Amino acid sequence: MSEQETRSDWRGGATHVMVLSVLLAVPALKLAWTLGSDHAAREVLDATGPANWLDIVTGMCLDQPLLVTALAVVVSRTTYVYFAGRGGAAAHQDVPPAKSAAYAAIVPVGLAVAVGGVFGLWWGVACGVLGYLMRVGVVVEFATGRREAATGKRAGTRAETSAQRTADAVRIIGIVLSLAVLPALAFMAALDGRSWSSVVWCDVNLGAGPQRDRMITLQRRPSGVVGWDVNHAEVANGTNCAADPDDVIRAPWWRG
Numbered sequence: 001m002s003e004q005e006t007r008s009d010w011r012g013g014a015t016h017v018m019v020l021s022v023l024l025a026v027p028a029l030k031l032a033w034t035l036g037s038d039h040a041a042r043e044v045l046d047a048t049g050p051a052n053w054l055d056i057v058t059g060m061c062l063d064q065p066l067l068v069t070a071l072a073v074v075v076s077r078t079t080y081v082y083f084a085g086r087g088g089a090a091a092h093q094d095v096p097p098a099k100s101a102a103y104a105a106i107v108p109v110g111l112a113v114a115v116g117g118v119f120g121l122w123w124g125v126a127c128g129v130l131g132y133l134m135r136v137g138v139v140v141e142f143a144t145g146r147r148e149a150a151t152g153k154r155a156g157t158r159a160e161t162s163a164q165r166t167a168d169a170v171r172i173i174g175i176v177l178s179l180a181v182l183p184a185l186a187f188m189a190a191l192d193g194r195s196w197s198s199v200v201w202c203d204v205n206l207g208a209g210p211q212r213d214r215m216i217t218l219q220r221r222p223s224g225v226v227g228w229d230v231n232h233a234e235v236a237n238g239t240n241c242a243a244d245p246d247d248v249i250r251a252p253w254w255r256g
Contacts, residue, residue: 018178019074022186027056030190034216034249035228044228047235048218059196060189063247065119067185069127072111074178076131080104080138100143104135137170191253199247202238204229214244 031041048055061068108131116124141147144164145157159165197217202224204213215227215238224239230249 018183019071019078022071022182023057026186026190027053027060027196029187030056030060030196033191033253034193034195036233036250040228040233043235044218047226052218056196062118063194064185064189065115065123067182067189068119069115069123069130070177070182070185072115072127073130073134074174074182076108076111077134077138077174078178079107080135100139101136104139105132108132108135134170134174137167137174140164140167141171193248193250193252195247195249199244199249200225200227200238200241201244202227202241204232204236204238206232206234206236213238215241216249 028041031044032038035041035044061071108128111131112124112128114124115127138147140163144161144167159168195216200215200217201212202215203210204215205211206229213232213236214230215225215236216230217225217227218235219226221237224237224241226235227238228234229236229238
């Protein structure tokens, strides 16, 4: 394996690891920073169970359209490179370029509808356009010989045509988006001090009589909620709850 192929494999693997880190590691940081300690994060996870991890991921993304759009674009490009390099490109070598470009639009359109449905039309448009451009860049890489159709590996030669140079530029943008922009946005979302779930005011009895406390909702029950009592820093049961429109729990990390 050449040095060029090794670098290409590393970058592809790094992109996969970065996406997994955003989905797995960053939510743990979100819990620890928002609640104030690793002990508090463990207590919340013990109360909710690992099955609710996806709820934390979803909750921290619901008010972060830029993060979700970047993640969708990275996933769109990464999956296309992965499947094209494992037989997809070789199987479609005789397919007309226009048809390949149409196939490349399927996933970006689906992601655009999902993002647009949650965050609005223009976020969906941005997600779809950027995701599609990233995929077309991969199509051009294979069509111009910048990648080998049989393996998906980079050819390791200099770009000689404008199409090859354009494909290389789109690839560099994809790498920067995956390895720099996406993690930066994810860490900003994790350290912004905002709750990943709804914040409520509830009657809480910790042994000294009921009192009104602010809580982060962890689980909903017919009688109220199981939540994180912000004032007493522990998991508690709350009843007679009312929504709190302010979801800020502590100051963002960058404000000290």
